[in-house]
Amino acid sequence: MPKQKTFLVASIYNSGLAEFDNNIAFINLSTLEDFFDYKSEDRNLEIYLKNPNKIEQQKFIVQEIFDEEFVVSWADMNSSLFSALKVERNVMFIILSLIIIVAAFNIISGLTILVKNKTRDIAILKSIGVLNKSIVKIFFLVGVIIGTSATIFGIFLGVIFSLYIENFRQFLSLTFNISLFPEEIYFLSKMPSEIDPTSIFLISICSIIITIIVSIFPAFKAAKLDPIKSLKYE
Numbered sequence: 001m002p003k004q005k006t007f008l009v010a011s012i013y014n015s016g017l018a019e020f021d022n023n024i025a026f027i028n029l030s031t032l033e034d035f036f037d038y039k040s041e042d043r044n045l046e047i048y049l050k051n052p053n054k055i056e057q058q059k060f061i062v063q064e065i066f067d068e069e070f071v072v073s074w075a076d077m078n079s080s081l082f083s084a085l086k087v088e089r090n091v092m093f094i095i096l097s098l099i100i101i102v103a104a105f106n107i108i109s110g111l112t113i114l115v116k117n118k119t120r121d122i123a124i125l126k127s128i129g130v131l132n133k134s135i136v137k138i139f140f141l142v143g144v145i146i147g148t149s150a151t152i153f154g155i156f157l158g159v160i161f162s163l164y165i166e167n168f169r170q171f172l173s174l175t176f177n178i179s180l181f182p183e184e185i186y187f188l189s190k191m192p193s194e195i196d197p198t199s200i201f202l203i204s205i206c207s208i209i210i211t212i213i214v215s216i217f218p219a220f221k222a223a224k225l226d227p228i229k230s231l232k233y234e
Helices: 018-023 031-035 051-066 079-117 119-127 134-163 165-176 197-223
Strands: none
Touching: 031 119, 051 197, 079 119, 079 134, 134 165, 134 197
């Protein structure tokens, strides 16, 4: 028959990890050893680090100190979860790259339409002596302004969304009666978010560079317009 004993629940904790909260209970160590007939030699040692991101380096150090013991880290215990998150991160990178490419083509098409609509104005400017490089600068600057403004606006929305992502998740779950970010799959009771200024800066620079590149073609196309042909039917 399994052992039974009544314990008084002093408090309930919430670590943010659903699997941990549902399966772990803390009791007095001596009471635990008496109840399960354990000895002090059967104890396990848990080490908590200030910087959990450097777990592999610290695991190697601990393994050298306890060379006869089996050392396992939190990354080893949740390897399947991290593998799934890594796959999702790679997929999201591909999706976001495609979104940026589509946005770049939208900028090209928008500037091309702008050049088409401003054909008469371009022809007038060239007929009064405006140089081709000045025409290139005008449309190039328009493309850069569009891309930079869109990047800044996107960063603003992204940061706001990251700060309140848990509130958005709860709102959508209650509104549409669906389970977003289920605990039994992700082992977390709430959707975490982290704002990395370095990543935001790199993404912004890449977005602006792509905008500059895609603005070159419409700008040169505007400069190559023949003012005589453009004003022929005006």
